[in-house]
Each structure stands twice: as C-alpha cells, then as structure tokens.
Amino acid sequence: MAKNSLGREIPETFNGKSYIPYTDPHSIKPETFHFQRASRVLKRNYSGAGKVVGSLREAIVASGLKDGMTISTHHHLRNGDRLLNDLVKEIDALGLRDIKIASSSVHIVHAELIPYIRKGVITALECGVNGPIGEQISRGELECPIVVRSHGGRARSVISGEVPIDVAFLAAPYCDEYGNFNGFYGPSACGSLGYALVDAQYARKVVAVTDNLVPFPALPISVAQNIVDIVATVDSLGDPKKIVSSTTKLTKDPMGLQIAKYAATVIDASGYLKNGFSFQTGTGGISLAVAGHVRDMMRARKIKGSFGCGGITGFFVDMLDEGLFEGLFDVQCFDLKAVESIGRNRKHQEMSAGLYANPFNMGAVVNRLDCAILSATEIDVNFNVNVNTESSGLLLHNTGGHCDVANGAKVSIIVCPSIRGRLPMVRDEVTTITTPGETVGVVVTERGIAVNDHLPALKAELIRRRVPVKDIRQLRDEIYAVTGAPKPVEFTDKVVGLIEYLDGTIIDTVRTIRD
Amino acid sequence: MADSQLRRTLLFVPGNMPSMLQNVPLFKCDSVIIDLEDAVNHAEKDAARNLVRRFLESWKERDKEVLVRINPLYTKWGRDDLKAILPQMPDAIRFPMCETAEMALELDAELGKYESANGLEAGHFGILPSIETVKSVLNAYAIATSTKRIFGLAFGAEDYTASMGIARTNAGEDLIHPRMMVVMAAKAAGLQAIDSIFSDINDMEALRKETELVKRLGYTGKCLVNPRQIDIIHEVFAPKQEEIDYAQEVVEAIKQAQEMGTGVISLRGKMVDAPIVKRAIGTLRIAYAQGLVDTPVDEEILNG
Numbered sequence: 001m002a003k004n005s006l007g008r009e010i011p012e013t014f015n016g017k018s019y020i021p022y023t024d025p026h027s028i029k030p031e032t033f034h035f036q037r038a039s040r041v042l043k044r045n046y047s048g049a050g051k052v053v054g055s056l057r058e059a060i061v062a063s064g065l066k067d068g069m070t071i072s073t074h075h076h077l078r079n080g081d082r083l084l085n086d087l088v089k090e091i092d093a094l095g096l097r098d099i100k101i102a103s104s105s106v107h108i109v110h111a112e113l114i115p116y117i118r119k120g121v122i123t124a125l126e127c128g129v130n131g132p133i134g135e136q137i138s139r140g141e142l143e144c145p146i147v148v149r150s151h152g153g154r155a156r157s158v159i160s161g162e163v164p165i166d167v168a169f170l171a172a173p174y175c176d177e178y179g180n181f182n183g184f185y186g187p188s189a190c191g192s193l194g195y196a197l198v199d200a201q202y203a204r205k206v207v208a209v210t211d212n213l214v215p216f217p218a219l220p221i222s223v224a225q226n227i228v229d230i231v232a233t234v235d236s237l238g239d240p241k242k243i244v245s246s247t248t249k250l251t252k253d254p255m256g257l258q259i260a261k262y263a264a265t266v267i268d269a270s271g272y273l274k275n276g277f278s279f280q281t282g283t284g285g286i287s288l289a290v291a292g293h294v295r296d297m298m299r300a301r302k303i304k305g306s307f308g309c310g311g312i313t314g315f316f317v318d319m320l321d322e323g324l325f326e327g328l329f330d331v332q333c334f335d336l337k338a339v340e341s342i343g344r345n346r347k348h349q350e351m352s353a354g355l356y357a358n359p360f361n362m363g364a365v366v367n368r369l370d371c372a373i374l375s376a377t378e379i380d381v382n383f384n385v386n387v388n389t390e391s392s393g394l395l396l397h398n399t400g401g402h403c404d405v406a407n408g409a410k411v412s413i414i415v416c417p418s419i420r421g422r423l424p425m426v427r428d429e430v431t432t433i434t435t436p437g438e439t440v441g442v443v444v445t446e447r448g449i450a451v452n453d454h455l456p457a458l459k460a461e462l463i464r465r466r467v468p469v470k471d472i473r474q475l476r477d478e479i480y481a482v483t484g485a486p487k488p489v490e491f492t493d494k495v496v497g498l499i500e501y502l503d504g505t506i507i508d509t510v511r512t513i514r515d
Numbered sequence: 516m517a518d519s520q521l522r523r524t525l526l527f528v529p530g531n532m533p534s535m536l537q538n539v540p541l542f543k544c545d546s547v548i549i550d551l552e553d554a555v556n557h558a559e560k561d562a563a564r565n566l567v568r569r570f571l572e573s574w575k576e577r578d579k580e581v582l583v584r585i586n587p588l589y590t591k592w593g594r595d596d597l598k599a600i601l602p603q604m605p606d607a608i609r610f611p612m613c614e615t616a617e618m619a620l621e622l623d624a625e626l627g628k629y630e631s632a633n634g635l636e637a638g639h640f641g642i643l644p645s646i647e648t649v650k651s652v653l654n655a656y657a658i659a660t661s662t663k664r665i666f667g668l669a670f671g672a673e674d675y676t677a678s679m680g681i682a683r684t685n686a687g688e689d690l691i692h693p694r695m696m697v698v699m700a701a702k703a704a705g706l707q708a709i710d711s712i713f714s715d716i717n718d719m720e721a722l723r724k725e726t727e728l729v730k731r732l733g734y735t736g737k738c739l740v741n742p743r744q745i746d747i748i749h750e751v752f753a754p755k756q757e758e759i760d761y762a763q764e765v766v767e768a769i770k771q772a773q774e775m776g777t778g779v780i781s782l783r784g785k786m787v788d789a790p791i792v793k794r795a796i797g798t799l800r801i802a803y804a805q806g807l808v809d810t811p812v813d814e815e816i817l818n819g
Contacts, residue, residue, distance in 0.1 A: 254742035255538060261746075446541050466806055482537065 006384065006433055010506045011495050015124060015145035019498065019506045025407050025439050028503035030160065030360045038161035038202040043229075050177030052231045056090045056209065059169070059232035063205045065091070068098045069166035070126065072158075072203065074196035075105035076171065076183060076332055080242030083171045083209055085112045086234070092121045102126035102163050104154060104195035104353070105398045106133060109242075117144045126163045127154060128388070128398030137496050138395045140512035146395075146497040148388060148510075151331065152357025152364060152404035153502040155198045159354055159361075162504065168203035170196045171237045175210035176218040179228025184220075184343035186212035188237035191333030191342045192312070193222045197352035205229045211237045222350060244283075244335050250292055251285025255417060255446040260286050262467055263373060263415050263444045264293030269461040270411045272370035273297060277305040280366075280405055281373035283313055283334050286415050290373050291315050298324045309356075309365055310372075310401060312348070317341040320348060329365050331356045331401070357404035359502050366401070366408025374402055376416045376443075378430040381472050383437030383452050385414055386430035388499055391423045393489035393513040395497060399434055404502050406439040411455065418445040424479040424486060426450075426472065431489060432499060433508040448475050490514040519797075519814070520580060521545050521804055522667065522707060522736040523752045524745050527584070529554035531563035536570045542742050545804075546580035548609045551596050552587075560592050564599045571603035582643060584609035588621055601629045607641030609669070614651040616661035619644055623662040638664055643709070646700075647671025648678040652693045655700035667707035669738060670697040673714070683714075685721040687728065698733040709736045716741040726751040753805045754798045762795035762802070769816055792817060 001009045004021035012018055020032065030036075053059050065071065071091075073084045084103060091099055097120050106113075108131035116122050117133070125133070128148035136142035149157060157163040172181035173188040183193040188211055200206050200223040207230045208223065251257060267273055267290070279294060281287040298305060298319075305325040308316040312330040314337030320328050327347040333339045342348045357364045366372075377397065378386040387402050389395050406412040416425050426445065442458070443450040450472035451459035462469045470478075490513065497510030524544040528535050530551045539547050549570075555563040567583065583605045585596035597608075610622055619642065626640045642664040646655050652675065659668055672690055676683040683689070694710070701708035710729040713722045726737055726748050737748050754762070764782060769792050772780035780787050799812035 252743065255541065257743060258541065258543070446538075464809065 004505070004507065006436060006507065008433060008508045010509060014147075014495065014498055020504070022436070022501050022505040022507040025436060028505055033160065033162065033504055035160035035162055038159055038164060040202065040204060048178075050231070051179055051229065052177050052213065052233060054233055056086055056232055056234055057094065059207045059209070059230050060087075060090055060094060060096075060167075062230050063167040063207055065096060065099075065167050067096055070100040070102050070164060072101070072165045072168045072199050073103045074170055074193065074199065075103060075107060076190035076193060076195065076243070077188065077238040077240060078243045079107045079109045080239035081107065081109060081171070082236060082238035083169060083234075084110055087169055088113055088116050088121060092116055092119065097121055098123045100124040100126055102158070102165055104151070104199075105130065107131060114142065117142055126157070129395070130398050131396065134395035138389070138393060138510055138513055140492070140494065140496070146510070148395075148399055148497060148499045150357065150399040150404045150500075150502045151195070151353045151401045152359060152366070153399075153500050153504065154195075155353040155356070155358040156360050156502065156504060158198050158202050159358060161202075165199055165203040167205045167207060168196075168199035169207045169209055170200060170223065172208040172210040172223070172231075173237065174212055174214060174218050175208050175231060176214055176216040177231060178216055179208050179225040179231050180216070180218040180221045180223070181208050181210065181228075182218065182220060182222040184339070186214075188212065188240050189339050189343070190240055190243055191339035192330040192350045194331035194351050194356060195353045197223065197350075198354050200227055207232055209234055209237065211235060240336065240339070243333065243339075249285060250289045253285070256286045257289055258446045259415050259417065259444055260289030260293060262446075262449055263290045263413055264297070265465060265467050266411070266413055266442050266444060266449065266458070266462065267294060267371045268297060269465060270371055270458055271461075272410065273303065275304050277303060278307050278309065278368055278370045279305065279372070280308065280310040280369055280409065282311060282375065284375065287373050287375070288313070288315055290415065291319075295319055295324060307368075309369060310405070312338040312342075314338055317348070320345065329356070357401055357408070357502065359404075359407070364404070364408060366405050369405065369409035371411045371413060372405045372409040374405060374412055374414050374435075376414050376425065379414060379416060379426050379443050380430045380437070381426070381428060381476055383440040383443065383450075383472065384430050384433045385435040385437070385440055386432045387434045389432040389510065391431060391486065391489070393431055393491060395510050399499070403435040403439070406435045407502060409441075411441040411458065412439060413442045413444060414440055415444050418447040418475070418479045419483055422483055424476070424483040426476045426479055427486060428476070429488070432510065434499060436501070436507065443472060443475070445475065447478055450475050519800070520666070521800055522580070522709060523801070523804075524748050525582070525669075525709060525736060525738045526742060526745065527554065527712065527738060527740050530567040531555045531559045533566060536566065539570070540574060540578065542579075542745065544579065544739070544742070544745050545736070546582060548582040548584050548738065550584045551592070552584045552611050560586070564592075564596060568599045568603055571600070571605065580607070581605045582607045582609045584611060587612045588618070588625070594625070597625055597629070601626075601640070605640070607643055607666070610642050610644045611671075612647065612651075612674070613644035613658055614648055615654055616657040619658050619661040619665065623664055626664065640664065641666050643667055643669050645669050645671045645674075646697050647674035649675070650678075652696050655697050656703055659700050659704035659706055665706060667709050668697050668701040669709040670694060670711045672711035675711075685715055685718060685725075687725055694729065694732055694734075702733060707736065708734045709738060710734045712738045712740050713744065714740060716743060719744075719747055723747050723751060749805060752801060753807060754802050758798050759802045759807060762798040763808075765791055765795035766799065766812065766816060773816065789817070
C-alpha cells in the first residue's frame, strides 16, 4: 500500500496489474506509463462483398473471441440497452470463460450479468458500473475486480492500449452490409455514438451489431466500413425510450430552485457569460433549472455563446435552435429530442470520447469549457467530490465525465443539496474521492456557496453581490448543526475496485463494507 | 407603530411540516409567518404548537422577521398558542379573523400582560391583523388605530370572498373595492398595507400581474404560500433604475443641505423636504435588499 497525494491508501498491484497513485491534476504525462498507442494489425480486404452474419453467436465465432479476452460495448442506449446482456448469454452458451468487460458503462439493466459473473464467464470489469453489480461487489457478495474510469480516462486507456479491447461489439442503429453506420436513425436510434467511436478505432476486431440493416451506403457515416470487420444482425438492440437518464423537467422544489439561482449567479459573476461563452450541464432538475437561468440571461443580454457540451439534452437543442450557441459538442444524447436534432443539424456535432476528454492528446473539448455544472453524492472540506459511492459506502454510480470536466473547465460548479434524507452532503471526508478538490471551483448548496481558493476574484464578486458565500468548513458546521456529524462507514481491508483518475493514476479504492 | 421594516414578502409556512420549518432560515423572504391556524387541522393543533415552539427555540440566528399566526382567541387553541409561542420571542403575531377594534385590543391586552410579567418593554410584540371578512373590511380603520402594536393591515382575499359568498378569480376584479378600503385605512393610520396570498402557484404571470396591480394601489408587500413566488414579488416591488438614480440624488442633496445647516434644498428645480427624503430612503432600502445598489442607505440622514 502507498498513500496518494490526497492521503488515500492505494495498492501497488490490483488484479495482476500495477498502478501509480494519484499525484496532482496536470503533471502526469503519457511517458509516465511508457504507453504509445494501441496497435491494430493491418488487414487487407479486397472483396466488396457484404460482411453480414445472421446472429450474435455467428459474430462471436467469426470474431475469434477466446477465453481470457476483453470485449466492449457502448452505453448510448443506457438503461434501454439489450446488447450486452444478449452478448454475454451467447458467450456463455459457446462455453467461453474468463472474459473481461471494458464497456463504456454498465447500467442497472445489466444486473442480468450477475449470474455470469458468478459462473466465471465474466471475471473483470474494466469500467465503472451503475446499480446492483457495484452494490453486490461492495457488499462482498460478488467477486469481480473493477476499475472505474471516467469517459476521458476510458478513452485514454483504450487509445493507449492500457486496456486492449479484443472485440468491440457496437450497437449500430443505422448500418449497411459493408459496415458503415451511425446512431441517428432507425428504431433504436440513440444519436451520438461518441463512446463507440473510440472502440471502433482501436479495438482489434470491430463487430457492428444492428437491428436496422439499410441499403449501402448508410450515410452520414459515424463509423466507416474500413474499420469494421463484421456486421451482425439481431432483432432488437434495445429500447431507446430508456436513454432518458433522469428527469427532463426543471425542478419545482424551492430548495432546488434556490441552488439553481445561486449557481446561475456564480456563472454570471464568473465574467465568462458574454459572447463566446461555453457551458456544460447535465440532466436532473437542478441542472436544467441552472440552464434555464443561463438561457434567460443570454437572451436578455443578446449573448451568442460558443458551444454547449457533454451529454446533450433537448434543453440545449432548443438553445442551439434559438441561436444562443454556435454549436453543440455531443458525446451522448440524453433524450430523444437530442437524438432527433443530431440527425438533422450539422451544428450539432457528434464528438468522440477522445475528443471530449482524453487527457493525452493535443487538446480535448473540455479544455475549452468556461463553466460547467456538476453533481455530487458527497463533498468534503477540501472540495474533493464523490460521485461513485453513496454515504452507505456502496458503489452505485459510474464517474461519467465528472473529473474530466472539472479538470478542463475554467469554473467547475458543484450543485448539491446540503442534506439528503438526514445525511450531510458537505462533510469532513468523502467516502470515495472521484474528483480532486484542486479541480473544483465552487460548491453551491441552498445553505450557501463555498468558493475554492484558486478563484479569489470570483469569491470577491460573489460577496459584492451579497449571496451567502461561506467558508466550506463553516458550511459543514451549519449542516452538521442540523444533521449531527456522520459516523464513518466501516470498511474491511479488502480492495475490490479502483477509482482511476483521468490520467491513469489511482485516486481512490473501493473496499467491501463491514456489516 | 409605523415602522420602516421592509416587508415585501411574508411567507406562510405550515406549523405542522418539519421539512418546511427546517428550511425557514434559508428562504429569501422578508418575513415568515409560521401558521398554527388554517394550515393545521384540528387533530394536529397540539403537535404543531410543540413543533413550532421547538423550532423557534433552535433557530438562534434569525435573519428575518418572524410572525406566528395563532388561532383566533375565540377558539379553544388561541390562548394556548400564545402561551407556547411568546417565550420563543416572535417579532409579531399574525392575528386572523380580526373583525373589530375590540378583538385587536383583546390580543393587545394578552401581549401586554406577558410583557410586563417577563420584564419586556411594553409594545415589544407587534400585531399584524388579518382583514379578511366583509365586517373587518368595513372596520379596517378602527382596527388599524386600535393599538400601537399594529404596524400594518394584511388583506386576506380567501376568507373575504368566502364571507361575501363569491368565488375568487385570478383576474381579481372582484377584490378591487376591499383592497382599496384596506389600503386606504392603512395609509390613513400610517401603516403598511400588505396584500393577500395568490394561491395558484403555477400561474406566475397572473401572480406578477396581481402584484403589479396591488403595488399601484399602494400596497408595499404581499403574503405568499410558496417560496417559488418570492422572486417575482421582489422583482415587482424593485424600484426602476431611474427611481434609484433620483433617490440617490435626493440623498446626496439632503446631505449637502444638512452640511449647510438647512433641512430643505432644491433639486432639479423642485424643493426636497422630509417626505421626499423618506420616500428616497425607502426606495434605496428596497434597492439594497434587491442587490441593485451595493451600499446600504444611511438612514440617519432622516434625523439630520
């Protein structure tokens, strides 16, 4: 065990691989790891014949998947995804074992994988998870080493070959027989294929899986025929209605609205809200309410923004259509309005996870962000943020782009109610560090606003505007006065997962909880 | 008791809802009215009273005016409400169904008794009577002038329309006459006039229109039932930039006058005297509360 710079104990090796403890947000370079770029064998296909096989099973066989290999899928259909579950069933039926999953994310719907993990079909998760799999792993009820990565971190690990993907099975909602595809149209349209674009480029074998084979050529092309090995047809990829990740309505909760109003004041006070403004916000009632304020201010002051970014919602689409932004960078569509927009509007740009947030290249889009709204399950007095575990200690959420965006944006704003249930959300220590406090600008709760030391001008401006700026320790004390100080969750020494920072260093671990 | 307290928004919070009470310190209204009356059903009166008492006990650093709406003294709960609540030192009692000056005097006497028994200054607790029946509208001026504790009249449209046997509409033309009666009685007595709640919490445009209307009539504040309504009411009561500019000029002018040893000065060819200064200070006080000016107005200049 070694301590990283945030004081967290990190094992030297995990599941047979060695890792480097986290040091700081910016100094780690690709050379630190001696990785270059994932290599892919050069191939020659002089045939113009289609690449279609009639089932997933045939595709698995044709791909040459063997025991011990790593597969991936994308999560653009989110909780409506059917492919990963069907795939693992077929892999099991073929008698394959010791398969590692390096999908872009795993959702609640994938709880169906649990029996296959127990059976030894799946033996590791090279990606974060949402829901029951993580819960059972953190309870010690399920054995499956897990490395949680952010969207940018995952792109880095695939591009650099740290996580070599043997076969990528990519859901392809609009696909032709020679392997060109996009996600814009068809019964399973999910819009942007941002995560899949990385796998398509760097996996050793690429299988496009479609329920909507269209006449050649499938245009416009997101993933092109020259990098696709096999096209597999299936009945259905899943249910796109379930891609809506959380609420799409503005909150009506007075405390949520108060948080949104303060967050909007922070954005206004930051000085970036002028022509050329760039902004990212997620889903959820508070984030959308912040977006509502931002839209109103941009309208009233006739501001033309540069770009909106991230997972894209219908709210951003409306702002684009209204001319409030020059364009949108879309790594994933959060609702069907966004799906519809990306298929018709060239200013609604599909963006790969590498372009979005990979730290090891000549500049990710997150680097160009002015302000970003992010959430939290917990925040500590050093501004460290947890989004992976809850105060119960259970691993329930994937990182998403959280630490990537905080690292890149000029002002990252965490919005969070001060109390959830009866638990304080600003506390002495977070259960798990996802995002280091050094990269967090402002914490906004309904009880007050804490500004990190690296933004003194913003702090002064907020004080001038007489919003309740508080030292983060004072904020904690006020919350503890209501809730009491929380008793820490008790963990065993058994490390069952790693939380990887976007640069590949390890920022924290997940241990099993003690009952 | 014509005071200068800013009361644009008086938020009702049910006394039987811990989740709402817990957030009282966080709401950005000018005053909060914790309700033991209509929001609390008969079976919960005792529990709510205890909850409110404990809440006020725990709320040490109060940042806004606190009123408690007790049950009328003619009910079996009214006096018990006072007994439980007064030791927690609310600023005032919101007095429902106050139809006559005698009723106001009855509460005045109760408060006076408590004050003298506990060594408090006489008149410590204020009264905000609800003018919410036809009878109370007709008696508004007598109520307003009955005791010095009364700092304002609060029109209550819901009970008023019930007492008239009519339905309340969002347009509100049915309420013009009582609203005028109440604001006139208040102004004649030198008190603040505070308008009724607007109960349709999803119609923010109608809320804005109604608030604009009552502002034109002379009301200086409004009661409300949902914190989401606070911002709109504050926006309506916010002075316009030219009003702020003029108020600042008035204050500067009167400061100069005082340095010159006079109480009167002319500005833009018009005489500036005490009432104009008073209004300017009122404007700047609201502007400051609204964040439209950076420094609070020096109210001492009124005493120049």
